[in-house]
């Protein structure tokens with residue numbers, strides 16, 4: 001990022017854990033002010049302390065599926081920093097493998113509310129701030145599950161496919177305004193979310209099955225997702241619009 005321009009600002013949702021924490025750390029190291037948005041304020045404060053403390057950013061406590069809470073969080077960004085350059089819509093919830101006929105409507109709604117409506121609300125709140133800046137970069141975290149599903153993860157796979165569709169539609173809407181919208185589709189990774197996808201959470205056999213599904217032969221590291229986010233946020237990616245970047249050790253192939 002340029003040394004001479006105004007300080008750049010990035011908001012990362014789900015920044016208290018896993019990929020979001022690594023992405024927030026990477027943006028702070030790259031010189032951004034970072035809004036660590038998460039519903040878990042205590043864990044987000046710990047993540048902020050880990051990346052260097054309040055001179056690098058602030059915690060924004062909000063549930064991404066709640067419009068009023070999201071509006072309030074982005075108002076804090078506007079009043080505190082007066083601009084927004086990058087939004088990473090990363091917060092999501094996993095799904096325990098469930099046959100479609102056994103899936104409750106409540107579970108379907110819960111997954112869609114966080115994983116899809118949360119991405120919609122993030123973009124809805126961020127776009128006016130980016131328009132006021134004359135541009136920006138929105139990075140939505142999808143999943144290889146949208147491209148190469150696993151049986152039983154029906155609602156989760158559908159939610160991530162929706163993120164890809166939403167990304168492409170909004171990328172076209174905003175391209176002329178200089179706001180680039182792209183996706184990262186990670187593969188299975190070593191984060192607290194992974195056991196949430198297992199029939200027997202936390203079992204070694206469940207973990208080994210995920211590792212065996214990755215041609216690279218290991219789980220994806222949060223820093224590898226952060227590196228892709230740093231690229232998509234940068235001017236190096238000026239012509240990258242509506243893309244789905246797989247960072248999955250070859251799992252999608």
Ligand SMILES: NC(=O)c1ccc[n+]([C@@H]2O[C@H](COP(=O)([O-])OP(=O)(O)OC[C@H]3O[C@@H](n4cnc5c(N)ncnc54)[C@H](O)[C@@H]3O)[C@@H](O)[C@H]2O)c1
Pocket residue numbers: 013014015016017018019020037038039040043062063064065089090091092093114118141142143144145185186187188189190191192193194
């Ligand atoms: N871990 C994987 O194997 C994997 C693979 C592909 C894609 N992904 C995707 O990557 C992203 C990050 O996953 P992770 O593995 O780092 O997960 P994680 O569970 O480690 O972290 C998720 C964070 O999101 C927050 N969060 C959850 N619901 C929220 C809500 N309603 N409002 C605000 N914050 C909320 C949690 O508090 C947590 O801090 C997700 O979009 C996930 O679907 C993960």
